[in-house]
Amino acid sequence: MRKFAAEKLEQLLSGISMPVYAPVEDGGTVIYGRYEPGMRLRLDKLGTDRTPKEVLFPQWESLMHFKMEGKKIQLTEEERANEDYVLFGVRACDMQAIRVLDRVFLSDPVDTYYAARREHGTIVGLACDAPGKNCFCKNFGVDPAQPDADVVLWPAGDEYFCEAYTDKGHALLNGWDTLEADECAVTAIKEEIGKKYDALPFAHLNLNGFDGEHLMEKFESPQWKKLSMACLGCGSCTFSCPTCQCYDIRDYDTGNGIQRYRCWDSCMYSDFTLMAHGANRPTQLERYRQRFMHKLVYFPSRNEGMYSCVGCGRCIEKCPMNLHIVKVIRALGEGEKE
């Protein structure tokens, strides 16, 4: 265990020779953007407006280019990411979300666009010293005091405790000027975080029955109609979600050829599954159900029980109709845990 003075943080970040992505302000929002010396870090912000997901899986990315000439086509692949970088200040929930994305993009066949970015990044996690009222990460096996990252920082007043867990993490931390620290101090911090978490309103939800065994039972629940009635299909929940990874592939005529790009999409949209002969999820009820069934039932059924909700609370904050996943868990579940 090592530590350094909190006032030295910006100096340490500025000293990193690679690009650093950290929570910074962009207009009125907090995003994981490129950090430059002098920028104000927003490490106080839980549930950043945009998630660290987009550093690995950008909202928009070029895949390849085509030149069309008569009946001929010429294809050039987009270069994969090849620059090392640091993703700084990732909370435990968002780190778990990256593990969820790994399951999707790194499973066979590997998505090499994602894999290249993942490989070149060193992730510095930040323990949540003050989990907020919308947090419910522990329900999904996430420990807010211990992000599953290459390096973890624990804020403690005017100091940060830090520890590296991987080779990449050690390589980064070795370059920092830190002091030897006592493990006991961090144990106390973790206990304190645990106590704060336990007092939160959504701390202990009951997820019994959210698994592949009960797939049809959950799907056929009469609750979906009532739950989805007010859904506008705006997609705010999907775009602010750290695990949502549905995407579209589209072509754009640049005037000098065709660029094929990938961009985020949303299962909440009416044209998501629309085909020439119609849509298989024709109303918002089916689309709303799809999103939550995927996170709570379908994904765990395929991934040894791993949920694709991480309890970050962003959908609670962002849904204009207040239709969040905690409501779904309560309505379809077996009541609260004792």
Place this chain on the structure above:
Amino acid sequence: MTKETLVPMLGIVTEVRVDTPDVKTFRVNSVEGGKCFEHMPGQCAMLSIPGVGEAMFSITSSPTNQEFMEFSIKKCGCLTGWLHQMDEGQMITVRGPYGNAFPVEEDLKGQDLLFIAGGIGLAPLRSVINYVRAKRENYGKVRIVYGARSKEDLVDYPEIVNEWCREAGIDVFLTIDQPQEGWEGHVGFVPSYVTELGFDPQGRVLVCGPPVMIRFTTQALMEMGFEKNQIYTTMELRMKCGVGKCGRCNIGDQYVCKDGPVFRFDKLGELPAEY
């Protein structure tokens, strides 16, 4: 196999055959000649014209065909409309093969086979039929029930009449929806024709066609005593990636592009009916 997810290889359309007023069959070769990749019957490929779009199509030729791949495509949207106005020599992009296949070397082996197709639904089954014809000794009796709106809408008509109908051990039953001049065959919808023909509930059944035809045909088969685990179908949903990642063709805990498109009916019954 396409080596890189999402990145296609280039193919050339080497022959265009007009099958029906809205179906054409495209023969595709790799730029170097030969096939773009090997596949199994029932598998699909993503075809695209850059700037127009990319979509999943079943490979209608049999893997036993060593020279080329074929795709029978119905004109019904933007991309298919563009494909329909292509000439020979046009390059397209191809990636695949995607999805599972009909279990031709496992569950179907040694069995009597009943193929039931409606309209363009013949396309994926034709791959199996020609595979079975090429390895005839591995399978029992072959019966094919095929229906379309009219005589002109029967896909692959010359091959059906000149090859399938003339082959020993294959019975072909054709039907069209409405009476038509010059048609002396059966008239009526596929499901009622299947009931009329009556089949022993043994062997394996492969069904493909419009959703409503599949539904009524399966009902008719069940009434004859067939079990759900004897019946296979293949599904079509909107797809973008083809590799189980973009989320579009997700039904229950399955991705149609990766875990399907071929499903046995008992397995399909365990999934939400969102198809």
